[in-house]
Amino acid sequence: MKQSKISASSLKALIKLDIRGRFGSRKDISSKDIVSRIFNILFSVVIYGIVVFGIYELTNIFVKRSGLGYEWLVMVTGITMVLATIISIITVMKNLYMNGDNELLLQFPVTSAEILVSKSIYCFIHNVAICYILILPFYVSFGIVAGSAGFTISKGYYAEVLVDIFLISLIPFSLANILAVPVMMVVNKLKNKHLLMLIILIVLLVGAFVAYMEVIRMILRYFQSESVSIFSPQMIDNYKKFGSIAYPFKWYANMLSGTILAGLSTKDIGLSFLYVALVTIGLLVAGFFVTVKLYYKTILWGIEGTKESFKLKTRMSVHSQFEASLRREFLLIYRSFNYSFQYLAMAVAAPIMVYYCNNLAVEFGSASVGPKIVPGLSLLVIIIFSTMIVSFAATTISREGSEFYLTKIIPMKYSTQVISKFVLYSVVAVISVTLSTLAIGLAFGPNAKRPLIGLADIFAIWGISEMITMALTCLSVWADVKSPTFNVSGDGEMVKANKNLAIALFVGIIVAVGYGVFAIIFNYIKLPVGDIYLIDGINDVYIGLTIASILILAASVCLLFVKLDKRYTQIVP
């Protein structure tokens, strides 16, 4: 097979096949699917709208109020380029190297060059779209804000924005093509070292979250006092210093605003364009050669790598049915990169994330409305994070995939099998919630530097959160027993998250917000019923939430376990 030959008809057929595989046939769309797609689009538009509004407000702060327009452009270009590069690397890795269809496509009468080009076209379009989605709100907001601040922003600026973003998009794409190969090598090397992989995932997850929280903290502090933190004279100096040396990001900012803000000559702007062109061409050429040279080898290596295994000599020791079932469920999660990240890394990282998130919320919440906000906020944050952990249980049946039949043929009651799953998920979540509450207790409890809650509060928050966590676990498992989707890829892992996961997350967030808001409001105000107060103080709030949690837990347990064996029998693989 000639690896370099490219025929237009093969390319067209491969792209068509790729689109069909990705989006399905248009003929098969039911009215239910159309409604769900419209809902998804509307939901995405609303979320994007909120983000764009936030970006506009930030631009206002930097450009109008602080006079850091140029530095702002350099910073956002840098941040969005890094983000786009990470997204692009993931896209390239998933589509070019990790996609299970490589083995199948190589059997067709097409060359590896045709497979590469057809997949690269998708990656490129995806990358361009991501760059526009990420960067456009910043640049457009900048134009609007700078215009309203008295700078001359012509219509040509917006045309320039479109060109600038297209040029920017070439960098992440080229870098992704260069970096995807070594990243794939590392992933392939580590994929059978499960504990190491889990630790790395936890460190990355916690690191990224803490950095994110710190940025939010800095921004919020700015709102409280402009004289300190991110806009102190020292920080402004730092921004200016950064803006002057942040290559290559400043070249893009020069091209866009050189004459408006930085007072650059046409020659300087032309030079910036030249540098951008040189760097882009250089990276594109490097990306091209790396990919062409290593693509075929890497996918073959990947195909061969799927068969790689560790060697682990175990003893033939005897376990009870329940124990064996529990152990099997855990090992299948632990030995999967995706599942470890979704579940175990999240469960371990949650207490740290809860601590940071709660700390931030309390810092600003208690400053604006007082320390009585702490119990409600703590409940809100803990339940949201426990929802993220237990929602994984909403795929517990679906994840059985083609091995689901084994759960039907073994001499073990379906309900016992489900209980073993429930125990695994709830025990991990219960431990995680306990550690989260402990973190909150250490931060705001009686022995903390700034004690805001008592021991009784800590116990009440813990008890209520645990009951809700178990109820959510029950509901998650129930949703998957009711409607599993055995949608697994070649290596036996789920192709994508199913709808049950979304349902579990939605219900958990509703409960978290409901509990949090209820606790916050009724810690400040009383609820009169006739002559008496039904809720008078935080203790009454706890009693109310405890009763509600017991009822929700009881209802969830009934929902999951009543006639479970009968419902499980009806599941057809």
Next chain:
Amino acid sequence: MLKVEGLTKKYPKSDRYSVKDISFEVKAGEIFGFLGQNGAGKSTTIKCLTGILPFDSGTIEICGHDIVKDPIGAKLEMGYVPDNHSVYEKLTGREYVNYVADIYRVSKEKRVEIYNQYIELFKLQEAQDKQIKSYSHGMKQKICIISTLVHEPKLWVLDEPMIGLDPQAIAEIIALMKQHVAKGNAVFFSSHNLDLVKRLCDRCAIVNKGEMVDFFDLKDNEENKKNLEERFFKITGTYEERLFKDYASQELADVRPESEEAETKGDVEENETK
């Protein structure tokens, strides 16, 4: 060992019965072949009797345990090898068999003895501590077979067990089936390989379009053995003289007896000498 009476199954969104009023019995000490074209209802029947699929009417008894009323009792007496030999691929071969042994409550001594015996028989010593995902098609099938025998089931159910196996493994499985029934157990298996069924089974049944259309002895019945292919082709409505003759002559060539082979070989040698 296995008693199926009036088994009827219709899939929820289907307008026809996948299996309709099927009845048969498999006795201790016999190998029972289950034949039919693709989509005839063989796998559906097997999935019903192993407890994978619920069914609309009829009864299934395994060693006297009703699969609906006493599913645990019935499943404890049965070992099932599916056609796709799906197993938990992230476990090692040893972990998987040990997991199954735990589920079937097999004692430590027994599981170690059986496991070692089969691992050696199937030559999986090298692979046993590696994840099953690294195994070849045949190795997966072998580990699947070991896991179904670790609890010494009385009824061994196999759905197309020989697909993708090397001749050595096929011979081993045939020997295992024979050994299994020699101990007073029963084997129930579906196959498209008529020759194998003819050579191996004591009795067989043919299903067509979800209905049981023929049921006959093969053991010590040369007439039935001889006519099996023709009977199958005619019953399933696929008989075409030209195709049948091709099939039969091909099969004869494949299963030519040793004496005949020796005769031919002798003729050739004689000719060469001349």
